[in-house]
Amino acid sequence: MTATLLDREEYIEQAYLFRVYRERLDANMPAQEILATIGEEVLTTTKLPWAIEFLKGEILLKGRVGDGMAHIPHYFTPFQTFVISKAEEDKSRFDLRIALQILEREAEYRAGAATEAGSFIYQFECIARNRLGYDQGMTAMAGDPIYDDGWTNWIMKVRLRLGATDFADLIYYRSGHYVDQRRRRTGDDAYQPSYPVFFGVQEGRIARANRGKDPLFMFAALQRQLGFPSVPRPAPPSDKPIIHPALEERLKRMEKQIKFLDSEAKNKFDLSEFYVKPPDFSDMDDVTGDL
Numbered sequence: 656m657t658a659t660l661l662d663r664e665e666y667i668e669q670a671y672l673f674r675v676y677r678e679r680l681d682a683n684m685p686a687q688e689i690l691a692t693i694g695e696e697v698l699t700t701t702k703l704p705w706a707i708e709f710l711k712g713e714i715l716l717k718g719r720v721g722d723g724m725a726h727i728p729h730y731f732t733p734f735q736t737f738v739i740s741k742a743e744e745d746k747s748r749f750d751l752r753i754a755l756q757i758l759e760r761e762a763e764y765r766a767g768a769a770t771e772a773g774s775f776i777y778q779f780e781c782i783a784r785n786r787l788g789y790d791q792g793m794t795a796m797a798g799d800p801i802y803d804d805g806w807t808n809w810i811m812k813v814r815l816r817l818g819a820t821d822f823a824d825l826i827y828y829r830s831g832h833y834v835d836q837r838r839r840r841t842g843d844d845a846y847q848p849s850y851p852v853f854f855g856v857q858e859g860r861i862a863r864a865n866r867g868k869d870p871l872f873m874f875a876a877l878q879r880q881l882g883f884p885s886v887p888r889p890a891p892p893s894d895k896p897i898i899h900p901a902l903e904e905r906l907k908r909m910e911k912q913i914k915f916l917d918s919e920a921k922n923k924f925d926l927s928e929f930y931v932k933p934p935d936f937s938d939m940d941d942v943t944g945d946l
Contacts, residue, residue, distance in 0.1 A: 658732045658800045661702075666766040668703045671696075673759035677752050686714055706730050719743045733798035734778055735761075741787050749785050756887040757781050764884045765801075772854050773883045774801050775810070780874045780886045789817055805851045822870045823862045830859025857881060 661669075672693055679689045694707040706727055713723030721740030724731040735758055741747060742754035761777060775796070782792035793814040797807045813825055827833055831852055838846045854862070861880060865873035877883045 658728050658730070658798065660800045661730070661765075663766050664698065665701050665703065666762045668697045668701050670759050670762035670766065672703060672707070673755045673762065677755040677759070680752060680755075686720065687711060690714065702730060732800065733795040734792075737792060737795035738781070738787070741785075749787065750889060753785070753887055753889060760884050760887060769801065771802055771806055772858055773881070774799065775806070775853075776874060776877055777884045777886065780871075783870065784886050784888070789814060806853060809851075809853065821866055823866045823868070823873055826854055826862035826873075827859050827866065830854035830862060831856040832859025832863065 675693055675696075676689055679692075680686075690707050690711045694704050694711070697703045697707070709727055710720055710723040713726065714720055717723075719740070721736055721743050724736040724739060728736070738754045738757055739751075742749045742751040761774075764773065764777065778796050778799070779793075781787070782789060782796075793810055796802075797810040797814075802810065809829070816825065829850070829852055831854065834846065834848060834852060835856065837848075838844055857880065858877065861876045862873060865876065874883075874886075878885045
């Protein structure tokens with residue numbers, strides 16, 4: 656069974672699920688307890704309580720939310736499952752909190768006026784920024800129900816052309832702006848490309864302006880100009896000390912005491928380090944002699 660587009664209220668509740676899950680992880684709550692409490696909070700008029708109940712069983716059985724999401728593909732999209740699964744890998748550097756924030760922001764976008772172009776740019780940037788792997792990532796994108804067959808086929812083709820073709824060109828040649836430019840150059844106002852056009856004039860203009868540049872610049876411009884959702888990023892490291900200075904000083908004293916006890920137990924306790932060096936009065940003899 657494949658994923659289908661959900662009602663607006665489903666995406667609103669999904670966004671709530673991902674946000675609260677992340678917040679309660681920060682509070683060190685266990686995943687089973689988080690899902691149990693959220694399941695009682697979300698709207699029962701949606702299918703989400705049923706999905707959460709299923710995830711609770713899977714996390715008790717296998718310990719991973721992604722495995723449960725993969726078993727209900729008609730509710731969670733392949734991209735959602737892919738993002739969570741990558742964060743739950745044993746040696747992954749991809750933070751689960753960032754993964755949840757990515758899905759939260761995507762669900763919020765789906766609850767509004769989401770477009771195929773906006774979803775594609777957002778999902779692709781998520782994969783690129785977090786280095787999740789283009790092959791599996793774009794295959795998961797192609798299974799998203801927001802894309803029709805034309806989009807799906809194009810995404811799978813783009814997956815094979817990455818690195819060989821500038822990403823901005825891939826957007827530009829599938830945009831309304833390229834069609835307008837072609838009509839202007841050839842003088843053929845009736846020109847229609849033999850392939851589907853997925854991006855509008857504005858997206859094409861921005862892509863053309865960013866040809867040969869870092870794709871992240873194009874993503875940022877699309878977010879500024881067209882309101883595409885921005886991809887969450889890890890918070891910068893804090894300048895504050897990890898341990899409170901008073902606690903750090905106490906730990907140092909405890910470490911020193913343990914070291915002394917260990918030396919005494921091994922009969923290697925050396926008191927010489929506690930000896931006070933006597934003052935040097937050699938210069939005072941010369942002074943008293945002058946008097």
